[in-house]
Amino acid sequence: MKALGIILAGGGSSRLGDLSKKRAVAAMPIAGSYRCIDFALSSMSNSHVQKVAVFTQYNARSLNQHLSSSKWWDFGRKQGGLFLLTPTVTTTNDSWFRGTADAMCQNIDFLRDSHEPYVVISSGDCVYKADLGKMLQYHIDKNADITIAYTQIDNTLDNPARFGVLTLDKDNKILSLDEKPAEASGNIVNTGIYIMRRRFLIELLNRADKEGRYNLVQDIIVPLIGTRNVYGYELPGYWSNIATVDAYYRTNMDFLKQDMREYFFGGYNSIYSKETDEPPAKFNEGASVRNSLIASGCIINGAVENSVLCRKVYLGSNSVVRNSVILGDVYISDNTVVENCIVESRGTLRSARQYKGTDGKIRVVVESNERYLI
Amino acid sequence: MIKKEMIAMLLAGGQGSRLGVLTANVAKPAVMFGGKYRIIDFPLSNCINSGVDTVGVLTQYRHLRLNTHIGIGIPWDLDRINGGVTLLPPYETSSTSDWYSGTANSVYQNLEFMDHYNPDYVLILGGDHVYKMDYEMMLDYHKKKGADVTIACIPVPWEEASRFGVAVADEDGNIRNFEEKPAHPSSNLASMGIYIFNYKVLREALIALKDQPGCDFGMHVIPYIQEKTHNIYAYEFNGYWKDVGTLSAYWQANMELISIIPEFNLYEEFWKVYTRNDIIRPLYFGDKADVDTCIIGDGAEIRGTVENSVIGSGAVIEDGAIVRDSIVMENAVIGKDTVVDKSIIAESVHVGAKCHLGVGKFARNEYNPKVYNADLVTIAEDSVIPDGVSIGKNTAISGITTIDDYKDGLLASGQVIIKAGDR
Numbered sequence: 001m002k003a004l005g006i007i008l009a010g011g012g013s014s015r016l017g018d019l020s021k022k023r024a025v026a027a028m029p030i031a032g033s034y035r036c037i038d039f040a041l042s043s044m045s046n047s048h049v050q051k052v053a054v055f056t057q058y059n060a061r062s063l064n065q066h067l068s069s070s071k072w073w074d075f076g077r078k079q080g081g082l083f084l085l086t087p088t089v090t091t092t093n094d095s096w097f098r099g100t101a102d103a104m105c106q107n108i109d110f111l112r113d114s115h116e117p118y119v120v121i122s123s124g125d126c127v128y129k130a131d132l133g134k135m136l137q138y139h140i141d142k143n144a145d146i147t148i149a150y151t152q153i154d155n156t157l158d159n160p161a162r163f164g165v166l167t168l169d170k171d172n173k174i175l176s177l178d179e180k181p182a183e184a185s186g187n188i189v190n191t192g193i194y195i196m197r198r199r200f201l202i203e204l205l206n207r208a209d210k211e212g213r214y215n216l217v218q219d220i221i222v223p224l225i226g227t228r229n230v231y232g233y234e235l236p237g238y239w240s241n242i243a244t245v246d247a248y249y250r251t252n253m254d255f256l257k258q259d260m261r262e263y264f265f266g267g268y269n270s271i272y273s274k275e276t277d278e279p280p281a282k283f284n285e286g287a288s289v290r291n292s293l294i295a296s297g298c299i300i301n302g303a304v305e306n307s308v309l310c311r312k313v314y315l316g317s318n319s320v321v322r323n324s325v326i327l328g329d330v331y332i333s334d335n336t337v338v339e340n341c342i343v344e345s346r347g348t349l350r351s352a353r354q355y356k357g358t359d360g361k362i363r364v365v366v367e368s369n370e371r372y373l374i
Numbered sequence: 375m376i377k378k379e380m381i382a383m384l385l386a387g388g389q390g391s392r393l394g395v396l397t398a399n400v401a402k403p404a405v406m407f408g409g410k411y412r413i414i415d416f417p418l419s420n421c422i423n424s425g426v427d428t429v430g431v432l433t434q435y436r437h438l439r440l441n442t443h444i445g446i447g448i449p450w451d452l453d454r455i456n457g458g459v460t461l462l463p464p465y466e467t468s469s470t471s472d473w474y475s476g477t478a479n480s481v482y483q484n485l486e487f488m489d490h491y492n493p494d495y496v497l498i499l500g501g502d503h504v505y506k507m508d509y510e511m512m513l514d515y516h517k518k519k520g521a522d523v524t525i526a527c528i529p530v531p532w533e534e535a536s537r538f539g540v541a542v543a544d545e546d547g548n549i550r551n552f553e554e555k556p557a558h559p560s561s562n563l564a565s566m567g568i569y570i571f572n573y574k575v576l577r578e579a580l581i582a583l584k585d586q587p588g589c590d591f592g593m594h595v596i597p598y599i600q601e602k603t604h605n606i607y608a609y610e611f612n613g614y615w616k617d618v619g620t621l622s623a624y625w626q627a628n629m630e631l632i633s634i635i636p637e638f639n640l641y642e643e644f645w646k647v648y649t650r651n652d653i654i655r656p657l658y659f660g661d662k663a664d665v666d667t668c669i670i671g672d673g674a675e676i677r678g679t680v681e682n683s684v685i686g687s688g689a690v691i692e693d694g695a696i697v698r699d700s701i702v703m704e705n706a707v708i709g710k711d712t713v714v715d716k717s718i719i720a721e722s723v724h725v726g727a728k729c730h731l732g733v734g735k736f737a738r739n740e741y742n743p744k745v746y747n748a749d750l751v752t753i754a755e756d757s758v759i760p761d762g763v764s765i766g767k768n769t770a771i772s773g774i775t776t777i778d779d780y781k782d783g784l785l786a787s788g789q790v791i792i793k794a795g796d797r
Contacts, residue, residue: 031655031656032655032656033654033655033656033672034655071448256658258658261655261658265655265673270655271655272654273654275449275651275654277449277646277647277648277649277651279408279409279410279640279641279647279669280408280409280410280640280669280670280671280672280684280687281657281669281670281671281672282632282641282668282669283665283666283667283668283669283670284634284667285634285666285667287665287666287667288664288665289659289663289665289676290659290660290661290662290663291659291660291661292658292659293656293657293658294656294657294658294659294670295656295657295672296410296656296671296672297641299641304659308656309656
């Protein structure tokens, strides 16, 4: 692959509420065994992008721990590798990353010292599976300066106005990009995946930096629309941004569908993640599980329905988990009911309690009680 | 110069013929265990957890699966700059091309490997037991006693002692003599096949015995050293240790993992067991699934009913299928409305729809009653069972079978169909 990879994973999200207190959006657990950034990393790895930089800033401990070794995504190579780029103080700079463009600009040497002719930029906050080689070929065929991958989202499920809304001409050339408009003019949105020439990006970044502009979309890409060849590329398949509680919940629930699991985990290219070496999930007498995903290391004594359980969840006898997402290492005591909830990781839910959200309003449960070992 | 205090030599070359068709295509140490592991994961994990970071794995019988599983040792942190894991198959020299003829002979043929690490002690391990053991504590014992050889021994019930090789030791642990499967045992300390040797003593003995045909640790090397120095000690181990070398023991050990708090607990944070995970996605239960007392590996799809069973990673149990008291290994598929009772179904087996495994009454196996005697249906990896057949107890199947292989759609108890693999 003739492209360098950049994953922007620096952000938190206030719309994830209490869930983002603990970690960056890109480190949110997905489908029981993965974290959000695994999808961007696996797409790059499967597309033979050899050198990938991940930009982190907000609450990055959990993310850094996840990325502590590059071998899980096959980036532990002499040629290329995985680079974690966090803000640092230098003689000429003492600020945090002031925006996505600033993050790259502060690490311009990384871009300069590479030799790949192209750069693929992706967000770490999205769940998708992309053949980036195809997108690069499209970029070359269209003779584009910048190619933006877009998708059409379902208005009934998500609000396009929380993304960049695109309009395109017949040839897929982008006519306008409305970043987080007050009201969306359509449902074609920017997926946060871009391809351009590396040298062109360096040039753009330097210019923006001189003018004190720090945001990749607003300050660099939007001004080029209409003057340069900025093309849209329809990203095939599933795409979801998880940066709100509802979207996070819905994306996890989507994995209960068989075609969804086949799409992501079947075929030749799967999704990779850090191994944790948990033992197989264990189901004791009295357990019952319906339409649910259970990750390794779980011990189930109660009932689970329409839910996603991350690794090492303990569910006590007579307890019920329904329509919920339970993050890793949660202990749920006996006789407790959890319904329409997202339970934060390492929580301890005491016995005989009721935690209930509603179908429309998912409740985020953060319970850091003392855990009594049995 | 490289110097290691202790290195391990792991004997993984045998077929393990008592596991019947389960080892038709793979060596016993590579047979899956407990939903996601392979038997060799236990000694390898013990090594790294004990601080032994240099392991030679002696392979001979069908070692492809072992090679791909172990690779460069990443899952066990055995990918090292100095040391790590090395696979040691037999090799040819300008004058000889010998297979490994016995356990000690295989180690003798790899003296060069051991010399390279210049060790003080060499740990000899087998690849066919399930246990967690701190070899470092055993080494401390070995040093404290000033022994030439220390043999790990486990106390077994007296009435069973006559099935084992037992060590008769004095109060200090010094071994007086050995009894191989004694009718009237004078000790209940069974040898676990785990030895620590002073390397100099081992080296000298292996060279002295180099022309011994089928040179074996228990039969030749230990008696040789005992005669010379009488400085062999027994190290008593009191944890969980299970020989999984027969079908009934293998089945039993798997079933022990599903009890409420298993004696062999994989869920402890301390002393993790590592393995290579090709499948990491979570397991899925369908709308009509039912589960009771099971352990199930990652990525399995359970749409039927599973009870008292160990289900491997990526296995698929289709709608209406019922699996009871069975072991289903990685990527095996159990077809719709099929009933599986007390069976061992190896990796990537495809069982068709509307079959019934484990029907009828016990009958003596006509092919090899010594191996197939535990009432189990045993199906070798990559086998295919066509739709709608019934299979009796104490049976074995290996290879792709069609309806023509089953007389009246039935494989009666005690019969076998072997169309592929080693017997």
